Amino acid sequence: MQREEAVERINSLGKWYQTIKLDEGLSTPGTKDFGDPIWEMLKPLLPDIRNRWVLDVGCNAGCFSFHLEREGARVVGIDKGERWIDQALFVKQYFEEKEGRLLSVYFSPINLFFDDRVPNILNHMRESFHIVLANALIHHVKPLDKVARYLSDIATEMVITRLVKDKGRSDLIFTDEMKNLRWGVSYNGLVKSPKSKRYFMTYEKIR
Numbered sequence: 001m002q003r004e005e006a007v008e009r010i011n012s013l014g015k016w017y018q019t020i021k022l023d024e025g026l027s028t029p030g031t032k033d034f035g036d037p038i039w040e041m042l043k044p045l046l047p048d049i050r051n052r053w054v055l056d057v058g059c060n061a062g063c064f065s066f067h068l069e070r071e072g073a074r075v076v077g078i079d080k081g082e083r084w085i086d087q088a089l090f091v092k093q094y095f096e097e098k099e100g101r102l103l104s105v106y107f108s109p110i111n112l113f114f115d116d117r118v119p120n121i122l123n124h125m126r127e128s129f130h131i132v133l134a135n136a137l138i139h140h141v142k143p144l145d146k147v148a149r150y151l152s153d154i155a156t157e158m159v160i161t162r163l164v165k166d167k168g169r170s171d172l173i174f175t176d177e178m179k180n181l182r183w184g185v186s187y188n189g190l191v192k193s194p195k196s197k198r199y200f201m202t203y204e205k206i207r
Contacts, residue, residue, distance in 0.1 A: 001097050013087050018063040022094055028061060028087070035063040038135070038162070041191040041198050045160065049073040052130040055154060057112060058137045062088030062105065066095065068133070069105040076129070080111035112150060113141050122150060131158045138174045139163065148177035156205065159183065163199040171201060182206045 001009075003026060010016070010028055018035035020028045028035070042064065050072030056065045059077030061084055068075045079085055088107045096103055110121060132155040134147075141147050151159050159178070163171050175185060183203040190197050 001094055006094060009090055013090060014083055016061060016087060017084070018061040018087075020061060020063045020066070020091055022091070023098065028091070030061070035061075036067075038198060039064055039067045042135075042160070042162070042200065043067070043071075045187055045191070045200055045202055046071070047131075047158065049131065052157075053128065054131045054133060055125070055129040057132060057134045057151070058140075059088060059107065060084045062091055062107060064133060064135060065105045065107070066091065066103070069103050073104075073131075075105040077105065077107045078110040078112060079107075080109065082109045085109045113147065122153060125154045127154070127156050129154050130156055131160065133160045135160075135162045137161065139170050144170060144173045145177045148174055148181060152178065152181040152183055158186075158205070159203040161201050161203075163201065171199075175201065175203075178203050 003023070006022065006026065016028045016030040018028060019030035019037070020035050022028065049068060052073050054068050054073045054075045056068065056075060056077040059065050059079050062077050065075045065077040065088070077088060085107050092103055092105060092107070112121070132151050134151060138144060138147055138161055161171070161174070182205070184206050185201060186204045187200060187202040190199050
């Protein structure tokens with residue numbers, strides 16, 4: 001894809017939230033601290049994800065999905081916003097043409113928590129993913145017992161959350177719900193980069 005065409009497509013897809021580097025001097029025009037910079041903080045918290053299936057809930061334009069795929073995972077990204085999925089599909093097309101390969105990442109416009117199809121979707125997804133990533137999700141979706149139940153039904157090994165604000169009440173409620181579902185906290189704290197810091201929690205299944 002020529003740079004001029006890529007820029008035109010980027011501009012046609014509306015406002016971007018995630019900053020994703022496509023090439024030297026070419027990135028999606030997202031919010032400065034979101035996207036690639038957060039991935040650098042998230043990456044050290046991950047186990048070996050080679051050949052693992054990962055569900056990226058609220059994937060937005062797919063920034064984390066693409067990074068996860070490059071680490072060897074097979075990834076499904078879902079988001080309720082069709083515009084975000086359109087952006088993710090464009091980025092996927094760009095990378096596939098640039099790298100000359102098909103990426104093991106797939107995107108679908110699904111609202112996991114408020115979709116009339118959720119019972120069928122959830123049954124299909126149940127225990128289908130080793131890891132679920134819920135980036136900046138739990139402050140925006142209620143009730144939290146439902147969120148915890150859905151995510152714990154889908155994941156078999158790990159659930160990763162990034163919180164919008166440090167140690168808000170939502171993460172305490174969500175953690176209690178996850179513990180009730182036999183998930184233990186394996187990481188709980190701030191991760192810092194030279195320019196920012198974010199609060200992450202990871203949960204692992206208690207066998």
